Amino acid sequence: EKGGYPHFMLKEIHEQPTALRATIGPHVEDGLPQLGVDALTDEMLCGIRNIHIVACGTAMHAGMVGKTAIERFARVPVDVDIASEFRYRDPILSQDDLVIIISQSGETLDTLAALKLAKERGAKTLAVVNVVGSSIARAADWVIYTHAGPEIAVASTKAYSVQLAVMYLFALRLSLAKKTQPEEEIRRLTAELQRIPDQLAPLLSNCNEIKYLASQFMNSDDLFFMGRGFDYALSLEGSLKLKEISYVHSEAYAAGELKHGTISLIVNGTPVVALATQKNVYEKALSNVKEVKTRGGRVILLCKENAPVPEDVADFVVRLPEFEDIFMPMLMIVPLQLFAYYMSVLRGCDVDKPRNLAKSVTVE
Numbered sequence: 001e002k003g004g005y006p007h008f009m010l011k012e013i014h015e016q017p018t019a020l021r022a023t024i025g026p027h028v029e030d031g032l033p034q035l036g037v038d039a040l041t042d043e044m045l046c047g048i049r050n051i052h053i054v055a056c057g058t059a060m061h062a063g064m065v066g067k068t069a070i071e072r073f074a075r076v077p078v079d080v081d082i083a084s085e086f087r088y089r090d091p092i093l094s095q096d097d098l099v100i101i102i103s104q105s106g107e108t109l110d111t112l113a114a115l116k117l118a119k120e121r122g123a124k125t126l127a128v129v130n131v132v133g134s135s136i137a138r139a140a141d142w143v144i145y146t147h148a149g150p151e152i153a154v155a156s157t158k159a160y161s162v163q164l165a166v167m168y169l170f171a172l173r174l175s176l177a178k179k180t181q182p183e184e185e186i187r188r189l190t191a192e193l194q195r196i197p198d199q200l201a202p203l204l205s206n207c208n209e210i211k212y213l214a215s216q217f218m219n220s221d222d223l224f225f226m227g228r229g230f231d232y233a234l235s236l237e238g239s240l241k242l243k244e245i246s247y248v249h250s251e252a253y254a255a256g257e258l259k260h261g262t263i264s265l266i267v268n269g270t271p272v273v274a275l276a277t278q279k280n281v282y283e284k285a286l287s288n289v290k291e292v293k294t295r296g297g298r299v300i301l302l303c304k305e306n307a308p309v310p311e312d313v314a315d316f317v318v319r320l321p322e323f324e325d326i327f328m329p330m331l332m333i334v335p336l337q338l339f340a341y342y343m344s345v346l347r348g349c350d351v352d353k354p355r356n357l358a359k360s361v362t363v364e
């Protein structure tokens with residue numbers, strides 16, 4: 001049932017193009033995004049004043065990408081909350097607010113409780129869920145299903161990718177309703193989104209490069225991730241994946257925060273994965289990498305194919321296909337997942353069932 005793969009996680013990483021096609025396909029009509037929720041008319045969408053995205057773990061990280069995409073395209077303010085924080089902090093909600101709940105399983109207890117609270121307080125609720133008929137899907141006003149298929153490995157991979165796809169589709173659809181972008185631009189970006197599954201092939205066949213990198217870092221006790229904007233959101237997810245299945249301590253930093261404390265941790269040989277895929281902050285990101293390198297950090301830099309990388313800035317450079325900046329998270333996630341996977345394999349961990357963790361967290 002692992003389809004010839006040694007672990008479900010690797011199988012599920014490789015299923016991402018299929019999962020993305022299944023999720024994006026039904027949500028594009030005549031070249032424009034459509035959510036498949038009748039109630040989400042232009043009028044309804046234009047009435048949304050604030051958006052709150054609430055989720056746990058990896059789903060929350062998908063929400064962080066969603067925030068950046070929605071704010072950039074549709075110019076609606078978005079908060080992202082951890083469900084267990086949101087539900088106990090007396091959140092301020094009104095009927096003009098939309099609460100987007102993201103959950104692969106649809107059964108995460110804190111996320112379900114946050115959804116119920118949002119409803120009690122009169123907000124509109126939209127669930128982005130993978131498991132059909134799950135508790136969260138049933139409780140929300142509206143549902144958009146992701147089509148990842150069953151995800152067995154505890155570490156979430158393909159479910160995250162399809163959550164990102166829905167975040168982008170939502171951002172584009174909201175932008176269309178609010179007319180914050182020309183329709184032609186929305187068409188162009190929608191077409192680009194549809195091209196993403198094909199872009200993943202070279203990244204998925206790049207296993208050997210990533211496995212080699214993992215072999216170089218497998219004995220590390222700590223490993224840092226850093227980036228800005230979308231790259232920061234992906235740093236958080238890369239770091240979670242790594243610590244979850246390889247048991248290597250790891251933290252992710254917004255690169256600009258380094259000099260506010262973190263950089264004191266960087267000494268000779270400290271491993272740092274630097275993500276730098278966004279043109280608008282590329283120079284800033286590189287200067288953060290240089291700061292790390294100057295202090296002896298051992299750097300893996302992830303950047304685009306044609307990005308200029310000065311000599312001696314990084315020990316290893318992983319090149320990603322040239323693609324629209326805003327969609328780079330969907331490409332970059334693949335090497336991050338593979339890195340965590342190979343670290344776990346090389347360290348002899350139980351990849352699919354890491355200690356102390358359950359696939360679906362139905363207790364507080």
Ligand code: M6R
Pocket residue numbers: 056057058059102103104105106107108111154155156157240241244359360361
């Ligand atoms: O089923 P959910 O999406 O609600 O699960 C949320 C988290 O428990 C989940 O994403 C967790 O963080 C993963 N094991 C991370 O790989």
